[in-house]
Amino acid sequence: MSDFRLVGAEVLRADGFSDAPLSIADGLIVAEGGREVDLNGFLVLPxxxxxxxxxxxxxxxxxxxxxxxxxxxxxxxxxxxxxxxxxxxxxxxxxxxxxxxxxxxxxxxxxxxxxxxxxxxxxxxxxxxxxxxxxxxxxxxxxxxxxxxxxxxxxxxxxxxxxxxxxxxxxxxxxxxxxxxxxxxxxxxxxxxxxxxxxxxxxxxxxxxxxxxxxxxxxxxxxxxxxxxxxxxxxxxxxxxxxxxxxxxxxxxxxxxxxxxxxxxxxxxxxxxxxxxxxxxxxxxxxxxxxxxxxxxxxxxxxxxxxxxxxxxxxxxxxxxxxxxxxxxxxxxxRGDLAIGKRADIVVIEPSTGRVGATISSGRFSFLTGEVATRFIG
CATH class of the missing domain: 3.20.20.140 (Metal-dependent hydrolases)
Known part of the structure; x- marks a missing residue:
């Protein structure tokens, strides 16, 4: 899996939701870097x-x-x-x-x-x-x-x-x-x-x-x-x-x-x-x-x-x-939260339906579908 920088989403971190970017590299949550993916309108959760x-x-x-x-x-x-x-x-x-x-x-x-x-x-x-x-x-x-x-x-x-x-x-x-x-x-x-x-x-x-x-x-x-x-x-x-x-x-x-x-x-x-x-x-x-x-x-x-x-x-x-x-x-x-240094274990959810659009386990896609797939693949 390529490294990503997820932007535009509401991301659940230990101290609450934030729209700050979330970066993934080498299977971990990192401070910066990666190809930018716009997930505006979606929730990014642990x-x-x-x-x-x-x-x-x-x-x-x-x-x-x-x-x-x-x-x-x-x-x-x-x-x-x-x-x-x-x-x-x-x-x-x-x-x-x-x-x-x-x-x-x-x-x-x-x-x-x-x-x-x-x-x-x-x-x-x-x-x-x-x-x-x-x-x-x-x-x-x-x-x-x-x-x-x-x-x-x-x-x-x-x-x-x-x-x-x-x-x-x-x-x-x-x-x-x-x-x-x-x-x-x-x-x-x-x-x-x-x-x-x-x-x-x-x-x-x-x-x-x-x-x-x-x-x-x-x-x-x-x-x-x-x-x-x-x-x-x-x-x-x-x-x-x-x-x-x-x-x-x-x-x-x-x-x-x-x-x-x-x-x-x-x-x-x-x-x-x-x-x-x-x-x-x-x-x-x-x-x-x-x-x-x-x-x-x-x-x-x-x-x-x-x-x-x-x-x-x-x-x-x-x-x-x-x-x-x-x-x-x-x-x-x-694991368990999206702090820097933790495993990149992530689920992307559509707020209006509660549907899972993507699941990322240790930095690798285990599930990807619908509009979220389009955002990642282009």
């Missing part, structure tokens, strides 16, 4: 940093069993991320008893494919999501984190404990079993065995979390429901609270200085699809450090625009929830 997204699953395996070469799926994921202004994407990959695309075998394939990926514009990082009751898998999981230099681990527990405790057949068991490649009886037996060892989990997960943290891995919890949940995870070093289900859990995270990540689709919908606390309300109350795409990449930009339209935040403060603040949560000090 590239979106998505801390948790599993929308890539539909690209890697659109149907059950259609999991062959993962490379084309990663290229398709890259294209969707770029079209939505995302320049850094944390791909949230399960390590779960659910099997299929969420099982350990697929997780290893996914990690290897991402390590080998070529011609990818978006900076794709990995979050591995460990199901905490898979005690027999802890060693293999830890080896995978080390081998693939995974920077972020989140702990989940999706076992249907309520049904198992009552001796009832868990909901959706047959479908889950087919997805995992097991017969329903074997799948139910596995769930019961993991549930039976639940008292061993707290101590085991504390030891595992300690070893991962010692390697510099960032740790998070998922779906905190109570004050006790959040306090327990904080003691283990999991200082990122993803998608807290209640205001109580979010307030506990805030009081302890933990990072709070909320789902952008929840904001776009106006409520949680599971009946949990409204993410929009938590943002309004200051109980949010970052929005994440969760299962829908377009929701990142849409959520900010909805919050601005509803008068909850300014565009500057709202955009920080998808750029500078998530970068801070993951310790990505080289």
């Amino acid at each position: 590239g979106i940093v998505d801390l948790h997204g599993d929308g890539f699953e539909r690209h890697l395996a659109p149907r059950r069993g259609a999991i062959k070469d993962l490379a084309p799926g990663l290229v398709a994921t890259d294209a969707e991320l770029a079209a939505n202004g995302i320049t850094t994407a944390v791909l949230a990959q399960f390590w779960s008893w659910e099997g299929g695309m969420r099982g350990p075998a697929f997780a290893r394939r996914f990690l290897s494919a991402l390590d080998a990926a070529e011609a990818i514009g978006t900076d794709m990082l990995v979050q591995l999501r460990l199901e905490t009751h898979m005690l027999e898998d802890y060693g293999a999981f830890e080896e995978a984190v080390t081998e693939h230099d995974v920077p972020y681990v989140v702990f989940n527990d999706h076992l249907p404990h309520a049904a198992l405790a009552k001796g009832k057949r868990p909901p959706r068991l047959t479908g889950q079993a087919l997805k995992a490649g097991r017969n329903p009886e074997a799948h139910e037996a596995l769930l019961k065995a993991m549930h039976a060892r639940r008292d061993e989990v707290p101590e085991a997960i504390t030891r595992l979390a300690g070893r991962l943290a010692a390697r510099g891995v960032r740790l998070g919890s998922h779906d905190d429901a109570t004050q006790s949940d959040r306090l327990d995870w904080r003691k283990r070093g999991a200082t990122i609270s993803e998608f807290p289900e209640t205001r109580e859990a979010a307030e506990t995270a805030r009081s302890g200085g933990d990072a709070i990540v909320l789902g952008a689709p929840n904001v776009v919908r106006g409520n949680s699809h599971k009946g949990n606390v409204s993410a929009g309300e938590l943002v309004e109350e200051g109980l949010c450090d970052a929005l994440a795409s969760d299962y829908h990449y377009p929701a990142m930009k849409q959520a900010v625009l909805r919050l601005v339209s509803d008068g909850v935040v300014s565009l500057q403060d709202g955009w920080a929830l998808v750029s500078s603040k998530p970068a801070q949560v993951l310790g990505l000090v080289d």
Whole structure:
């Protein structure tokens, strides 16, 4: 990519919007130089940093069993991320008893494919999501984190404990079993065995979390429901609270200085699809450090625009929830804002429609279309 000097646009910098030129050279934001491009009428914003997204699953395996070469799926994921202004994407990959695309075998394939990926514009990082009751898998999981230099681990527990405790057949068991490649009886037996060892989990997960943290891995919890949940995870070093289900859990995270990540689709919908606390309300109350795409990449930009339209935040403060603040949560000090010396991670947006006209990742186009393309190409 050639070096550019973007002029005429409203550029969002750390101290607010300015129409001063923005220059790009050698993949970085620089003080001066480059071919002049007139972007009058457009907004130039920091590239979106998505801390948790599993929308890539539909690209890697659109149907059950259609999991062959993962490379084309990663290229398709890259294209969707770029079209939505995302320049850094944390791909949230399960390590779960659910099997299929969420099982350990697929997780290893996914990690290897991402390590080998070529011609990818978006900076794709990995979050591995460990199901905490898979005690027999802890060693293999830890080896995978080390081998693939995974920077972020989140702990989940999706076992249907309520049904198992009552001796009832868990909901959706047959479908889950087919997805995992097991017969329903074997799948139910596995769930019961993991549930039976639940008292061993707290101590085991504390030891595992300690070893991962010692390697510099960032740790998070998922779906905190109570004050006790959040306090327990904080003691283990999991200082990122993803998608807290209640205001109580979010307030506990805030009081302890933990990072709070909320789902952008929840904001776009106006409520949680599971009946949990409204993410929009938590943002309004200051109980949010970052929005994440969760299962829908377009929701990142849409959520900010909805919050601005509803008068909850300014565009500057709202955009920080998808750029500078998530970068801070993951310790990505080289991106998140358009300061000199930072990565040239940029999204150009048409204010009247909210459409992305260009996405630039580390100084290279990952998406370019419409009038913005005409301005750059001439």
